[in-house]
Every structure is written in structure tokens, then in C-alpha cells.
């Protein structure tokens with residue numbers, strides 16, 4: 001039996017901007033409950049779905065809302081998360097938000113991903129395929145999403161309370177919900193949620209309950225760790241690469257080594273009789289395809305020209321692919337003969353005015369022309385690969401009118417729509433098994449792997465086909481952090497502080513996050529001019545943990561350090577002085593906290609040094625100075641006379657506003673710092689005749705345990721401002737410049753390009 | 765070719781090309797997916813299993829080389845997920861994406877067999893697996909924690 005409880009009005013944009021604690025009204029969501037199998041299911045619909053629903057049509061009536069939450073008679077609570085788990089804890093976070101309001105027993109909680117197929121068949125009740133629940137690559141603290149999940153929990157809890165009060169014949173105000181029980185303190189009675197669920201499903205409320213404001217660190221008290229960790233430690237966790245289905249066969253692939261090239265010739269006869277070989281599928285990206293509306297549109301999600309060898313077992317497919325004679329037409333990309341050639345093109349372009357003036361405040365050029373104290377430096381960052389440890393892969397089963405896929409994509413809606421697009425079936429016929437994500441860092445946002453696999457599976461109807469990228473194939477067919485060069489110039493005033501800043505950027509990607517949206521360039525330096533030029537080349541680029549920022553935080557914070565040195569000032573004091581008038585107190589708070597904790601300025605032996613850097617990820621609008629997450633890092637390094645670098649310690653202080661789960665934040669900060677460190681010290685992809693040279697970890701080095709510095713995460717930078725901003729990306733930015741600035745203090749050498757391992761750091 | 769294996773104490777016979785890496789025999793022929801593929805060139809350690817008690821990167825070991833050997837995978841590390849390392853891993857919230865963790869745990873388990881109370885230097889020298897998520901600091905702490913748990917348990921039974 002199902003009943004509709006409340007039909008909501010819609011949230012306005014202004015309402016959405018309010019915080020979770022203050023703005024939720026009972027009219028925000030459409031809520032429905034259903035008794036199933038002796039338990040209760042509760043559904044909650046996103047307002048946009050309500051708007052779209054002609055409520056009299058039985059096919060789309062609110063009773064079709066599919067459940068977010070099911071309480072079974074044995075007290076098991078099944079929660080459905082709109083976010084996959086990629087290691088950042090977002091799936092657990094979704095479950096915790098519901099559990100906090102539901103006051104259920106965490107030990108009896110199970111979590112699975114929402115069904116996107118249900119979403120499209122039930123008028124987008126989850127708002128996941130089309131709508132507002134889409135959350136970029138697993139961000140779990142989006143305000144509207146948080147409120148929805150909290151309301152799910154609150155509305156279910158209130159029904160359980162009413163059901164218990166009715167059974168005991170006491171006023172509902174006398175009963176309390178606690179850890180999976182409804183209790184009546186006066187008479188000492190209690191009932192389990194499982195005992196009440198069926199009745200609760202029939203309860204009609206006059207008013208949906210309000211959600212409670214979240215206290216600081218409120219969720220970390222419910223559970224430590226992620227809900228999938230228990231399966232991770234015994235090998236039962238299922239990533240995309242682990243999916244199995246009866247009758248499955250395997251594919252190994254090679255795409256055009258020069259991006260954008262074409263398959264010219266291959267000789268199937270050479271491998272036809274190899275053991276297990278079933279056939280070859282050619283992927284031709286120029287075949288016309290119907291394009292649907294994807295969360296991430298564009299070439300990053302398309303296939304490259306490719307051959308896929310299909311065999312009974314994976315190793316057979318790999319061996320046959322290696323033996324397959326293939327010829328490629330490299331296309332125009334081959335004109336880029338070397339990294340040096342690209343570097344030179346970028347550096348030459350820096351000599352000319354940018355094609356876009358991103359920012360022009362005051363009169364930077366005039367101030368620079370008139371100044372006698374000019375600081376100038378040019379910085380570079382190379383192509384880099386996200387290199388999550390799970391290689392790209394997917395499995396697909398295509399039958400006449402239906403496609404079923406298993407995928408560890410980081411955006412379920414992207415996977416779902418890519419499958420529909422490539423299989424050319426309507427959404428109702430698409431079934432996605434969202435698997436655990438074995439690392440993302442931006443690489444798994446596009447679904448380019450799934451697209452190829454669906455295309456292959458179409459040629460083997462009725463058989464599940466799993467295609468696994470070799471590490472080499474994955475690294476050479478990336479969606480990289482782009483290659484960037486930037487020339488920064490500043491005019492210093494008599495007090496040594498910058499009066500004017502001109503930044504000219506030339507890059508093979510786009511955007512200047514970490515340069516145009518940080519404190520210095522938004523009011524602190526009076527004259528600012530930022531110019532950009534894009535040199536589009538054939539190499540595909542995409543999101544790499546904190547796109548743009550991962551280069552520009554390095555440029556800006558290294559440069560500010562150079563200005564401080566020129567002004568003969570302590571780098572911390574210099575930044576504090578520059579930030580004196582900044583409207584966001586978080587910057588200064590983070591700097592002071594990290595400096596105090598790291599013992600900034602302490603006496604160090606020769607060859608050691610500390611460096612400091614600060615930046616902000618996520619403050620995209622300049623209207624509100626308090627936005628995004630600010631992160632400040634102090635690096636402590638040691639450089640031997642022979643030039644061997646050891647990073648001894650990294651301290652970080654940050655301001656994301658508030659924190660809900662401290663240990664989850666610490667984990668992201670630790671991981672983010674190491675990601676930023678590896679990026680800065682080690683990562684570089686080179687070009688030879690249009691191809692990417694590096695293919696595996698022997699050529700693309702990764703930090704190991706022995707290289708790991710002591711990592712300290714400090715909470716004293718938090719301002720308590722009403723926001724829960726991202727924490728995965730922010731630590732990536734300031735680590736590199738803090739290390740480079742520390743190297744300068746240890747050796748007197750300025751490092752102006754990544755990777756640092758290529759620099760000669762010897763000193764005497 | 766038919767090859768006899770002993771995996772987690774159980775006798776198994778597989779019919780494969782003898783040059784197939786043990787990793788793919790485990791994953792693809794025996795359906796045991798706990799052992800992961802990360803690089804295929806013995807660099808990342810995601811595929812670490814025990815062969816006669818030694819931590820071994822199974823992506824570069826042809827299956828014919830381990831015929832008759834005793835192989836332990838993450839699925840066989842403990843019967844009940846209660847190995848001190850597994851408990852310490854959960855206590856200290858070590859995993860992020862988790863993809864490297866089976867290999868880490870198997871490498872750490874072999875280390876603890878050899879050095880029941882490993883020093884930081886011994887951990888550095890023996891745990892050379894890649895974790896792209898950056899869980900190293902917690903891996904180190906959890907190995908120390910598991911060593912302490914094992915010691916305490918041994919003291920109780922002594």
C-alpha cells in the first residue's frame with residue numbers, strides 16, 4: 001500500500017543558497033511511503049520532478065517514487081546513495097546524513113547506489129539522470145543534496161514515532177527515537193524500528209518534520225571509516241574490473257597512439273588461430289552517433305579510433321593484441337615531434353599579448369611601465385596523468401533492445417547516458433551496475449572506456465564483454481592535466497608590496513582557477529591584468545584533481561615568494577601583510593595556524609628549509625569572499641649537497657567553513673597532499689612524434705611509503721563560516737609551491753617548473 | 765595444459781596456457797577478484813599474493829612456475845576477516861579507494877611473519893606498493909598497530 005503524504009512546492013534559487021540548517025521547510029520535497037514485505041520504504045522526490053509530474057497520470061503519480069530508504073522487519077536499514085564511492089567517502093557521507101536524522105543503528109545499515117533505471121522509469125524521482133542530484137564526481141556536501149538526504153531520514157523517523165505512539169496510545173511528544181529504537185521513557189517501553197516499519201508506512205503526517213541543524217563534526221561520531229572498508233580488507237569489494245557474469249568474454253584494446261589518428265590497416269589472419277580468439281572489433285569514431293545530453297559533453301567522452309581483440313580469456317586477448325600487425329595513420333598530431341617543441345611554442349607565445357584578457361583591473365600595464373622595481377618569472381607545468389590504480393575497464397551486455405553495463409565511473413549519470421547513447425536504446429532499457437571506483441582524480445568522469453566497451457559488446461549480442469585497458473594503454477590515452485606556461489610580472493612599491501601584477505598564460509587546456517579567483521587578484525593588488533592564450537593541440541585533456549589550480553597555485557605562490565625575497569621580507573610576513581585587508585579571515589587564520597604548528601622560522605641545519613604557500617579552490621564567484629576552501633601548507637625539506645631532495649614534513653591548515661566528519665577530512669587532506677607532492681616532484685608525460693612516451697610506473701614514478709613525509713593536518717584554520725566546501729582538491733595546490741619555496745630557502749635555487757626531480761639541486 | 769594449484773588451502777586444477785600470469789589465472793579462471801591488476805610489470809604491488817609464504821607480485825609469475833606451490837590470496841588471509849592487520853586497517857580507517865589495499869595487506873602480512881615488530885626502516889624497505897590515494901602514513905601506523913595486537917595476543921596465550 002502506498003500513500004502520498006505531501007506535495008511540495010519548488011525551491012527557488014535563493015532558497016537553495018541558504019544553508020541546510022536554516023532553510024528547509026516541510027514543503028521542499030515530495031514524500032511518499034510504502035509498506036513492503038512487512039517493512040517500510042520511504043521515497044522523497046526532488047522538486048523538479050514534482051514540477052514535471054502531471055499528478056493525475058497514474059504512470060507518473062507520486063506513488064511511483066522509488067525508495068531512498070527501506071526498513072526491514074529485522075531492523076536492517078537499506079539506504080540508497082546517489083553518489084558512488086571512489087575513496088573520498090561520499091557514499092558513506094550520504095548514508096550518514098540520512099542516519100543522523102533517522103537515528104537508526106549504524107551497524108544495521110546497508111548502502112547501495114540508487115537505480116538510474118528506476119529514476120528514468122519513475123519520472124526522474126531521484127533527479128539523477130536529469131535534474132539536481134547530479135553531483136560532480138562525488139561531491140557529497142552540496143547543500144541541496146545534503147538537505148534532501150537529511151529530510152529522508154527525518155520524515156521516516158517521524159513516522160516511526162507516530163506509529164509507536166499510536167500503538168502505546170500515548171502522545172507522540174512523549175516518545176523518542178534513539179539508535180534504532182522508539183522509546184517511551186515514562187513507562188520504560190521500547191520498540192525496534194523493524195517492528196514499527198509496516199505501521200509507520202501507513203502514517204500520514206500533517207506536517208513533515210524540520211531537519212536539525214548539524215553540529216560541528218556531527219557525523220564522525222556515528223561511524224568511523226567508510227561503509228565499504230570491511231569488504232575492502234577481505235577482498236570482497238567489487239570494482240568495475242571485478243564484475244562477473246555468466247558467459248563473459250574479454251577484450252584488450254589499442255587506440256591510435258597519436259590522439260586523433262586513424263586505423264589504417266590490421267591483419268586479423270595473423271591472430272585468427274591463436275588460442276581463445278573470438279574476433280576483432282574496430283572502433284570508428286567517425287561513424288555517426290546520436291548525441292544525447294551528457295553531464296560532461298565533448299570529445300573527452302568520445303572514443304578514439306581503436307582495435308579491440310576479443311577472446312575467451314583476458315590474457316589470450318592481450319597476447320593476440322600484441323601479435324596483431326596494426327598500422328596507424330597518425331594524422332596532424334604527429335607534427336608535435338617532442339616536448340621541447342611544444343615548450344618552445346608556448347614560451348614563444350608568452351612574448352605576445354594573450355588572445356583573451358581574463359581580468360584587467362586598474363592599470364597594470366601602466367604601473368609596470370612606470371615602475372623601477374620589476375620582478376619577472378616564467379613557470380611551466382607538463383602534461384600529467386591522473387593514474388588511478390584501477391585501470392580503465394567496463395563490462396557490457398547488449399541484447400536486442402537492452403544494454404546492461406558494469407562500470408566504475410565516478411558520475412553514474414555519465415555512465416548511464418553514455419551506455420544509452422552508444423547502444424542506441426532508450427533510457428528505460430539501460431541498466432547500470434555502479435561499481436566501486438578504484439581511484440578517480442578526474443579520470444573516471446568521462447565514460448570514454450564504457451563507450452568503447454558498449455560498442456564492442458554490440459558485436460557480441462547476448463554475451464557480457466569485459467574490456468580491460470593495460471596500464472600502458474590507459475596512460476597513453478589519457479585526459480590529462482594540460483601543459484602550461486606562464487609569465488608573471490610584478491611592480492613592487494617602496495614598501496616592497498606588489499602594486500601591479502601581470503600574468504600571461506599559455507596552455508593546451510583552458511581556465512585559470514587558482515590565478516584569477518584568489519585573494520591577491522581580487523582587490524588586494526590594486527592593478528591586475530591576466531591574459532590567456534590557448535594552443536590547442538591533438539592531445540586530449542580533462543579534469544585532473546583540481547584542474548587549473550594544480551598549476552596556477554604553483555605559479556602564483558612561487559611568484560609571491562619571489563616578490564617577498566626581492567622585498568627582503570619573511571615569506572609568511574609578506575603574505576600576512578598582503579592579506580591584511582582581505583575580507584575573508586580564513587586566509588590569515590590558515591597562515592597563522594600552519595605557521596605556528598609547523599614551527600615556522602625555527603632554526604634549521606644547513607641544507608634544510610621551510611617553505612610556505614596558500615591558495616583557495618572553489619571560490620568561483622567574487623561576490624562572496626568567503627567561499628571554497630582555503631589551504632595553507634608549510635613544507636620542510638632537506639637537500640643534500642649532491643642535490644638529493646627529501647621532503648621531511650608537510651603541515652596543512654585549511655578553511656572549508658565547517659567540518660562534519662573530521663577523520664574523513666584528515667584522510668582527504670593527507671591523500672591530497674601526497675597527490676600534490678607526487679605531481680610536483682615526479683609527474684611528467686613527454687611527447688615523441690605526437691605520441692605520449694610514458695606508459696607505466698617504471699617511467700612515471702610514484703611516491704612510495706619510504707618517500708612519505710610526516711603529514712600533519714590542523715583544524716585551527718577553520719572559520720566556522722556556514723559552508724561545507726570541498727576538501728579533495730584544495731590540498732593539491734599549495735604543496736608544490738611550498739616545497740619549491742623550501743628548496744629555495746635550503747639551497748638558494750628557484751624551481752620554476754615541474755617535475756622537481758629534473759632539476760639540479762646541488763649546492764655548496 | 766592442466767596445472768595443479770593450491771590456493772588458500774584448496775586444491776585447484778586449471779587448464780590454461782602455462783605462461784599465463786598467476787594474477788589472471790586467479791582473477792579470470794578461478795573468479796577470485798580480490799587480487800588486483802594495477803600495472804602488470806611488478807611495479808605497483810596491487811597483485812601481491814603469498815607463494816609459500818613470500819609476498820609475490822603475481823602479474824609477472826607464469827602459472828607454471830607455481831604449480832604445486834602454496835598460494836594465499838587476500839580471500840585467504842584469514843577465515844573471518846580478523847587478521848590483526850585487517851582489524852588494524854579498519855580501526856585506523858586506512859583505505860581510501862581501496863584498490864591497492866589487498867596488495868598492501870598481503871605485503872604487510874608477509875612482513876609481519878618475518879619481523880613481528882618491524883621498525884619504520886623495515887616497513888619502508890618491504891612495503892613498496894603504490895597507493896595513488898596516498899594512504900601511506902596510515903598503512904605504516906596500522907602495521908605497527910597490528911604488530912602490537914599480535915604481541916598482546918601472544919602474551920595472553922603464553
Ligand code: FES
Nearest residue numbers: 802803806809823
Ligand atoms: S599489477 Fe602486479 S605489481 Fe602491479
Ligand code: FES
Nearest residue numbers: 861862864895897
Ligand atoms: S587506497 Fe586508492 S590506491 Fe590505495
